[in-house]
Amino acid sequence: MSHGWVSAFNVKFAIGVDGLALVLILLTTVLVPIVIVGGWNESENGRWSVKTFYVLLLILEMFMVGVFSATDIFVFYIIFEVMLIPVYFLIGGYGRGDRAAAALKFLLYSLFGGLLMLAAIIGLFVVGLKQNIGSFDLTTVSHLHISHGVQNWLFLGFFIAFAIKAPLFPFHTWLPTAARSATPGTSILVLGVMDKVGTYGMIRFCLNLFPDASKTFAPYIITLALISIIYGAFLAIGQKEITSLIAFTSISHFGFIILGIFAMTSQGLTGATFYMVNHGFSTAALFLVGGWMMERRKSETISDFGGLQRITPVMAWMFFIAGMSTLALPGLSSFVSEFLVLVGTFTRYPLAAIIGTTGIVLAALYVLLLVQRALHGPLQPGNEETPDLNIREKVAIAPVVVALVFLGFYPKPVLHVVTPTTNQVMTQVSVSDPTPMAGK
Amino acid sequence: MFTTPTLDYNLLAPILIVLGGALLGVLVEGFWGKAQRANVQLIISLLSIAAAFGWIIKIHNLTSQSAAIDSVSIDGGGLFLQGTILVLSFVALLFFSQNDHFAPQASALPGSDEEASALRSGVQMTEIYPLTLFAISGMLLFPVAHDLVTLFVALEVLSIPLYIITGLARRRRLLSQEAALKYFLLGAYSSAFFLFGAAFIYGYDGSLSLGDLRTAANTPGTNHIFLLIGILFVSVGLLFKVGAVPFHSWTPDVYQGAPTPVTGFMAACTKVAAFGAMFRIFIIGFAPLQNDWRPVFIAVAIMTMVGGAIAVVVQTDIKRALAFSSITHAGFLLTAIIALSKASYTSMLFYLVAYGIATVGAFGIVTLVRDGSGEVNDMNRWAGLAKKSPGVATAFAVFLMSFGGIPLTAGFVAKFGIFTAAYATGNTALLIVGVLSSAVALFFYLRIVLIMFFKEPTDDTVTVEQPGALVTVGVLLCFFATIAIGVYPNLLYDLANKMTTLVP
Numbered sequence: 001m002s003h004g005w006v007s008a009f010n011v012k013f014a015i016g017v018d019g020l021a022l023v024l025i026l027l028t029t030v031l032v033p034i035v036i037v038g039g040w041n042e043s044e045n046g047r048w049s050v051k052t053f054y055v056l057l058l059i060l061e062m063f064m065v066g067v068f069s070a071t072d073i074f075v076f077y078i079i080f081e082v083m084l085i086p087v088y089f090l091i092g093g094y095g096r097g098d099r100a101a102a103a104l105k106f107l108l109y110s111l112f113g114g115l116l117m118l119a120a121i122i123g124l125f126v127v128g129l130k131q132n133i134g135s136f137d138l139t140t141v142s143h144l145h146i147s148h149g150v151q152n153w154l155f156l157g158f159f160i161a162f163a164i165k166a167p168l169f170p171f172h173t174w175l176p177t178a179a180r181s182a183t184p185g186t187s188i189l190v191l192g193v194m195d196k197v198g199t200y201g202m203i204r205f206c207l208n209l210f211p212d213a214s215k216t217f218a219p220y221i222i223t224l225a226l227i228s229i230i231y232g233a234f235l236a237i238g239q240k241e242i243t244s245l246i247a248f249t250s251i252s253h254f255g256f257i258i259l260g261i262f263a264m265t266s267q268g269l270t271g272a273t274f275y276m277v278n279h280g281f282s283t284a285a286l287f288l289v290g291g292w293m294m295e296r297r298k299s300e301t302i303s304d305f306g307g308l309q310r311i312t313p314v315m316a317w318m319f320f321i322a323g324m325s326t327l328a329l330p331g332l333s334s335f336v337s338e339f340l341v342l343v344g345t346f347t348r349y350p351l352a353a354i355i356g357t358t359g360i361v362l363a364a365l366y367v368l369l370l371v372q373r374a375l376h377g378p379l380q381p382g383n384e385e386t387p388d389l390n391i392r393e394k395v396a397i398a399p400v401v402v403a404l405v406f407l408g409f410y411p412k413p414v415l416h417v418v419t420p421t422t423n424q425v426m427t428q429v430s431v432s433d434p435t436p437m438a439g440k
Numbered sequence: 441m442f443t444t445p446t447l448d449y450n451l452l453a454p455i456l457i458v459l460g461g462a463l464l465g466v467l468v469e470g471f472w473g474k475a476q477r478a479n480v481q482l483i484i485s486l487l488s489i490a491a492a493f494g495w496i497i498k499i500h501n502l503t504s505q506s507a508a509i510d511s512v513s514i515d516g517g518g519l520f521l522q523g524t525i526l527v528l529s530f531v532a533l534l535f536f537s538q539n540d541h542f543a544p545q546a547s548a549l550p551g552s553d554e555e556a557s558a559l560r561s562g563v564q565m566t567e568i569y570p571l572t573l574f575a576i577s578g579m580l581l582f583p584v585a586h587d588l589v590t591l592f593v594a595l596e597v598l599s600i601p602l603y604i605i606t607g608l609a610r611r612r613r614l615l616s617q618e619a620a621l622k623y624f625l626l627g628a629y630s631s632a633f634f635l636f637g638a639a640f641i642y643g644y645d646g647s648l649s650l651g652d653l654r655t656a657a658n659t660p661g662t663n664h665i666f667l668l669i670g671i672l673f674v675s676v677g678l679l680f681k682v683g684a685v686p687f688h689s690w691t692p693d694v695y696q697g698a699p700t701p702v703t704g705f706m707a708a709c710t711k712v713a714a715f716g717a718m719f720r721i722f723i724i725g726f727a728p729l730q731n732d733w734r735p736v737f738i739a740v741a742i743m744t745m746v747g748g749a750i751a752v753v754v755q756t757d758i759k760r761a762l763a764f765s766s767i768t769h770a771g772f773l774l775t776a777i778i779a780l781s782k783a784s785y786t787s788m789l790f791y792l793v794a795y796g797i798a799t800v801g802a803f804g805i806v807t808l809v810r811d812g813s814g815e816v817n818d819m820n821r822w823a824g825l826a827k828k829s830p831g832v833a834t835a836f837a838v839f840l841m842s843f844g845g846i847p848l849t850a851g852f853v854a855k856f857g858i859f860t861a862a863y864a865t866g867n868t869a870l871l872i873v874g875v876l877s878s879a880v881a882l883f884f885y886l887r888i889v890l891i892m893f894f895k896e897p898t899d900d901t902v903t904v905e906q907p908g909a910l911v912t913v914g915v916l917l918c919f920f921a922t923i924a925i926g927v928y929p930n931l932l933y934d935l936a937n938k939m940t941t942l943v944p
Contacts (some may be wrong), residue, residue, distance in 0.1 A: 006853065008929065009860070121874040
């Protein structure tokens with residue numbers, strides 16, 4: 001669907017979806033109701049009314065659906081930027097701790113990236129003008145002939161914006177601050193959905209529009225992705241608070257997603273896309289249960305929760321499942337995607353895949369340590385009266401767990417939808433899967 | 441020999457109407473009774489501005505033509521600029537209706553018995569209205585002047601009333617008078633530079649007309665050194681008016697010292713007039729030598745963008761901060777003059793509208809935020825304003841977002857257009873510096889939003905005065921215009937594009 005908007009720059013309000021956009025829109029629309037049900041009371045400590053909270057939340061949902069469905073680069077950019085504003089107010093108005101500073105840091109990082117992208121978009125538009133194709137339409141622009149040098153610069157403009165959003169090492173420092181200060185529901189939407197705009201943009205814009213530059217930069221980006229995987233995992237091990245631990249695990253997981261994208265193999269790309277969905281669900285599960293635990297205990301420190309397994313078995317099991325999904329236990333959906341990413345990477349960059357695999361081991365370490373310290377061990381004083389999950393909370397967490405298990409055993413519905421997009425991207429970048437190495 | 445000049449009154453009417461309004465205002469000041477004088481003055485000013493605007497609409501379809509023996513040349517771009525100046529000054533004058541911003545009796549010394557007695561007896565001189573109208577008429581003439589003497593006259597007509605009204609603030613009168621004196625001295629100095637440059641250009645081609653200048657500059661094989669010297673000095677005069685680094689040092693002091701309604705008027709309208717005139721002089725007269733002056737201007741533009749953006753970050757006084765922000769915007773606008781193309785002219789006109797509306801609106805809000813003793817410009821005392829007056833805080837945030845170029849506000853489209861035009865002529869450095877300094881300036885805009893929305897109100901927090909009807913209308917106009925232009929820029933952009941007939 002397309003409708004004229006800003007005629008001076010030939011901007012069209014054009015929207016449309018393909019497999020990649022579809023699964024992410026589905027993820028958004030599934031997670032928002034869950035966040036609303038699961039975080040029923042979390043707007044109570046806000047500066048403003050509960051009504052404002054839900055207004056902001058639904059505006060955010062609108063923009064998130066919009067950003068995945070925009071097929072005009074200008075429209076995408078506008079939503080990409082405007083989307084930050086509800087999040088800014090959600091963190092700064094309803095968060096905890098030094099929420100104002102966290103909101104500002106989040107917004108500044110994102111806007112800085114956005115401005116770099118704006119420069120690249122202007123550059124892209126001018127390149128088009130010089131070839132008499134002044135357009136922002138994605139399909140039209142992807143047929144432009146852009147010289148290699150210019151491609152590199154434009155690619156960097158887009159990529160840095162997406163790397164900040166995703167977030168990739170070394171652009172990640174806003175995330176732990178934001179996750180610590182935001183309400184659990186906001187964190188789910190920021191980490192689970194909004195950050196996917198970064199990885200989505202890498203596929204949709206970086207690979208599609210600048211295939212040559214993508215190939216040039218791929219080795220460096222893969223290096224950064226590996227650093228993210230390992231570095232995020234190590235920092236996660238050392239965290240004392242649940243929220244920042246989840247934030248660092250996410251940095252590690254975004255490393256996997258970006259690794260899969262820039263390996264440029266069909267398994268890697270499909271796996272990365274599927275990973276986006278799974279990461280959305282497992283982050284949602286972790287933040288939901290983690291949020292309820294913090295709400296009950298009025299504490300964020302992991303060691304304060306010791307012994308909850310015996311007092312609140314349902315909550316503890318749910319937390320355990322969320323943790324297992326985070327470490328990609330076979331049978332849960334994140335295993336499928338992580339496996340695909342690593343296999344896809346291995347066929348092209350074996351060494352990178354081997355290094356990436358250590359991330360799985362580290363994941364086991366931080367998840368099991370978390371579960372051990374938070375759920376098992378001697379009962380911490382103050383936990384004796386902790387109530388278990390109530391009906392509302394069970395209703396909220398159930399669909400997430402079902403999705404994790406179902407997609408773990410039967411990932412075909414998602415993979416089936418994603419594969420055409422993957423093939424299209426592979427054609428556009430003009431790469432094909434390397435032939436499997438059959439030994440020497 | 442003396443030939444009778446032919447004047448085309450139809451084309452000069454907008455300027456003459458405003459001048460007539462000013463003269464009428466002077467008479468009213470002398471003869472009308474005290475009680476209703478302020479209202480009468482306001483009505484005269486608004487009516488003459490509206491009438492002038494109406495006249496511009498009437499003649500807006502005319503093709504470019506000379507109005508007064510080649511010393512004034514009316515064309516689409518000039519009319520667009522005149523219209524912009526009139527609309528902005530109309531809104532700015534709505535804020536003038538808060539008389540308590542102005543000194544009761546400008547002739548009384550600060551702190552003297554005369555002043556005290558004037559305050560006690562409720563005297564309120566209203567010479568500010570005719571003075572503002574005089575300034576507006578100069579602004580209307582500046583972007584359509586077609587020879588160097590007319591340019592200089594227009595520059596002085598617009599500047600001298602501004603020097604006076606800068607010194608009319610009721611509170612902190614000494615600061616206000618200091619600002620006026622500073623503005624006057626530096627302004628006189630820069631006028632001298634302008635005149636000096638004009639003399640060199642006259643010496644170069646023996647004519648004052650910009651048209652003759654173009655012919656001479658296009659002649660190959662001539663020695664252009666005197667023209668280059670002339671360009672250099674004329675540019676100093678113009679760059680001073682727009683507040684470009686390194687000729688900007690008056691801006692923060694004057695913006696801070698002037699009565700806030702005057703600051704809004706001055707910040708918006710002077711920029712429109714000065715950039716309009718500048719583009720015209722450069723495209724007509726100086727374009728043939730653009731390879732010579734362009735590097736200097738690129739350096740000035742970069743210094744202006746970066747200097748303004750860095751200085752704004754450390755400000756605590758809202759008016760000084762907005763002054764530095766206006767310096768950054770002057771840098772962005774200079775990129776249009778460097779690009780010197782039809783696209784850059786269109787985007788500059790659009791930018792001036794977007795910037796002007798947000799500026800008038802933002803200063804309008806500053807006039808409202810007060811404590812017991814008057815207006816409060818210390819940003820830290822704005823903490824928690826959103827809780828006390830959400831409407832005012834939201835409107836201010838929208839103006840700041842427009843300054844910062846956040847999508848769906850007018851400022852974003854403006855910035856996009858102007859950077860696109862700059863990059864299309866190959867100025868990659870300007871694009872990158874522009875984007876980076878936007879990012880730095882954004883930090884400041886967001887900090888104010890943070891202070892207003894996320895800080896808890898303290899005992900020290902200011903209150904918002906219940907604004908009068910005129911002031912409310914003014915703020916609302918700016919607010920809705922900023923968003924409407926941001927969401928649907930087509931009408932304005934197409935109009936600007938249609939009117940830029942000056943550029944070949």
